[in-house]
Amino acid sequence: MVLQMKDPIEHSCAEHIRIWGAKEGHSTPDCGNCRIKKQPNKMALLCAAALLCVLCSMDALQYSELAQYIDSHQEEYVEALRDWVAIESDSSNILKRPDLHRMMDVTAEKLRRMGGDVVMVDIGEQELPGGQMLALPKVVTAHFGNDSQKHTVCVYGHVDVQPAKLEDGWRTEPYNLTEIDGNLYGRGASDNKAPVLAWIHAVEAYQALNMELPVNVKFVIEGMEETGSNGLDAMILAQRDTFFSDVDFIVISDCGWLSKRPALTYGTRGNCYFFAEVEGPTQDLHSGVYGGTVIEPMTDLIGILDTLITPSGKILIPGIREAVAPLTDEEWKMYQDIDFDFDYYKSKIGVAQLMYNNKVDLLAHRWRHPTVTIHGIEGAFSDPGTKTVIPAKVTGKFSIRQVPDMDPAMVKKQVTDYLQSVFAKRKSPNKLKVTMVIGAKPWLADTKHSLYDAGKAAVKRVFGVDPDLIREGGTIPIARTFQDVTGKSIIMLPIGGFDDGLHSQNEKMSRYNYIEGTKLFIAYLHEVAQIKKSV
Ligand SMILES: NCC(=O)N[C@@H](Cc1c[nH]cn1)C(=O)O
Numbered sequence: 431m432v433l434q435m436k437d438p439i440e441h442s443c444a445e446h447i448r449i450w451g452a453k454e455g456h457s458t459p460d461c462g463n464c465r466i467k468k469q470p471n472k473m474a475l476l477c478a479a480a481l482l483c484v485l486c487s488m489d490a491l492q493y494s495e496l497a498q499y500i501d502s503h504q505e506e507y508v509e510a511l512r513d514w515v516a517i518e519s520d521s522s523n524i525l526k527r528p529d530l531h532r533m534m535d536v537t538a539e540k541l542r543r544m545g546g547d548v549v550m551v552d553i554g555e556q557e558l559p560g561g562q563m564l565a566l567p568k569v570v571t572a573h574f575g576n577d578s579q580k581h582t583v584c585v586y587g588h589v590d591v592q593p594a595k596l597e598d599g600w601r602t603e604p605y606n607l608t609e610i611d612g613n614l615y616g617r618g619a620s621d622n623k624a625p626v627l628a629w630i631h632a633v634e635a636y637q638a639l640n641m642e643l644p645v646n647v648k649f650v651i652e653g654m655e656e657t658g659s660n661g662l663d664a665m666i667l668a669q670r671d672t673f674f675s676d677v678d679f680i681v682i683s684d685c686g687w688l689s690k691r692p693a694l695t696y697g698t699r700g701n702c703y704f705f706a707e708v709e710g711p712t713q714d715l716h717s718g719v720y721g722g723t724v725i726e727p728m729t730d731l732i733g734i735l736d737t738l739i740t741p742s743g744k745i746l747i748p749g750i751r752e753a754v755a756p757l758t759d760e761e762w763k764m765y766q767d768i769d770f771d772f773d774y775y776k777s778k779i780g781v782a783q784l785m786y787n788n789k790v791d792l793l794a795h796r797w798r799h800p801t802v803t804i805h806g807i808e809g810a811f812s813d814p815g816t817k818t819v820i821p822a823k824v825t826g827k828f829s830i831r832q833v834p835d836m837d838p839a840m841v842k843k844q845v846t847d848y849l850q851s852v853f854a855k856r857k858s859p860n861k862l863k864v865t866m867v868i869g870a871k872p873w874l875a876d877t878k879h880s881l882y883d884a885g886k887a888a889v890k891r892v893f894g895v896d897p898d899l900i901r902e903g904g905t906i907p908i909a910r911t912f913q914d915v916t917g918k919s920i921i922m923l924p925i926g927g928f929d930d931g932l933h934s935q936n937e938k939m940s941r942y943n944y945i946e947g948t949k950l951f952i953a954y955l956h957e958v959a960q961i962k963k964s965v
């Protein structure tokens with residue numbers, strides 16, 4: 431026996447610590463957590479845990495107390511999510527703008543009640559396609575703790591949502607949070623209201639237990655993410671030397687796991703979103719009376735949209751595929767090692783066949799290649815029933831997900847030139863106008879950064895497994911701006927499940943992920959506090 435028990439100390443907490451000392455001349459083993467060889471008599475055995483140094487043991491005890499607090503307050507957390515989901519904060523629908531403003535007020539008020547230093551930052555107005563101006567939702571910033579000896583972590587999230595209507599095929603009212611079999615269904619539940627609340631509840635738990643936060647925490651919560659984070663770039667630029675000057679790291683939890691295994695996300699795709707408007711007659715026309723005599727805008731539009739991508743997914747716009755950074759051997763290897771159930775993925779989304787039939791190709795095309803998606807046509811007849819009309823003006827909406835080394839400014843030119851040349855060949859008298867309404871760049875992090883070690887340790891503590899390192903096919907438009915403007919390192923720490931149905935019917939957040947995710951954030955703050963602070 432290397433160790434002998436000396437002065438066992440029993441704590442009154444749920445878990446007990448026993449302090450162990452080394453025999454004369456014998457070495458003391460490393461701490462099972464921080465791996466540092468500690469002095470004799472400073473090693474502790476924590477019930478149901480490994481041999482830890484005293485510091486780590488105290489940390490484990492504190493975590494255990496916080497985790498118990500989270501468990502015993504979970505009903506309140508679900509109610510908070512219910513209140514937030516009930517606000518139809520759809521940023522894409524201008525008629526819902528009052529709800530979106532209310533959502534920002536409610537968010538600010540929650541942070542204010544916790545004693546945060548809260549500011550609602552006016553980010554101006556947005557110009558609508560008709561030229562009218564509409565006030566953007568204010569960005570909520572908040573600040574907890576101001577200790578220059580500690581790191582400052584800035585949490586970014588959004589509280590706007592994608593559109594949702596019961597008649598889209600939801601099984602429950604989208605804005606009435608409904609729990610079924612441990613899943614909390616509602617628009618915005620996973621994207622991104624529960625993760626934002628989980629971060630707020632993590633800070634609240636320290637306050638309730640009178641525990642000092644291990645780091646200073648700042649929040650930046652916006653209401654335009656789903657439509658491209660309009661106005662936020664300028665705000666970050668304007669506050670680079672004020673609000674962001676003392677921020678050390680940025681954490682974003684606006685994404686999901688790839689499987690049942692927790693994950694850390696190190697890359698997102700960007701997005702270039704286009705409107706292609708084809709305008710013909712001055713008003714809609716009877717298709718029997720005028721059909722066969724006019725060159726129809728819808729036929730032109732569908733003709734040009736069909737030249738963007740082949741049925742097998744090959745993008746036809748010259749220059750787009752050529753800009754993509756080639757996949758490295760290391761990336762192939764990483765993708766091979768990732769947990770991913772190919773058949774479950776297929777069955778979950780209800781398709782018999784995918785574009786690719788192996789895991790690596792599928793992941794590469796989800797994360798690492800651009801793709802074109804045609805989203806819809808404004809001005810087209812889409813109601814139930816039959817209407818025999820020739821629409822006078824139609825606007826096709828499509829987007830191209832961006833990966834390194836694509837550049838949105840270049841993509842804008844490539845797409846516009848290509849569509850104009852394809853349209854010209856049709857010799858149509860109609861007018862085509864192409865505009866890029868969102869131009870978000872991809873984001874990529876260095877997984878060797880200590881933020882990722884902290885993430886791995888936090889996942890291990892809460893879930894007892896090592897996380898997958900994954901990328902995200904979706905876009906968080908502001909991620910790249912945070913990186914470029916503030917120069918700070920970013921980690922994405924998702925708590926959403928792989929099957930949450932983001933942007934889809936029946937979006938949900940599982941109660942398990944919501945509650946364990948809150949604990950993950952607490953564990954993460956503890957781990958970040960261990961990162962050496964540079965002076
Ligand atoms: N949760 C992230 C997310 O859903 N982001 C949106 C943002 C976006 C991109 N283009 C328009 N909106 C996404 O679709 O990826």
Ligand SMILES: [Zn+2]
Nearest residue numbers: 621622655684
């Ligand atoms: Zn989101």
Ligand SMILES: [Zn+2]
Nearest residue numbers: 621656932933
């Ligand atoms: Zn989203």
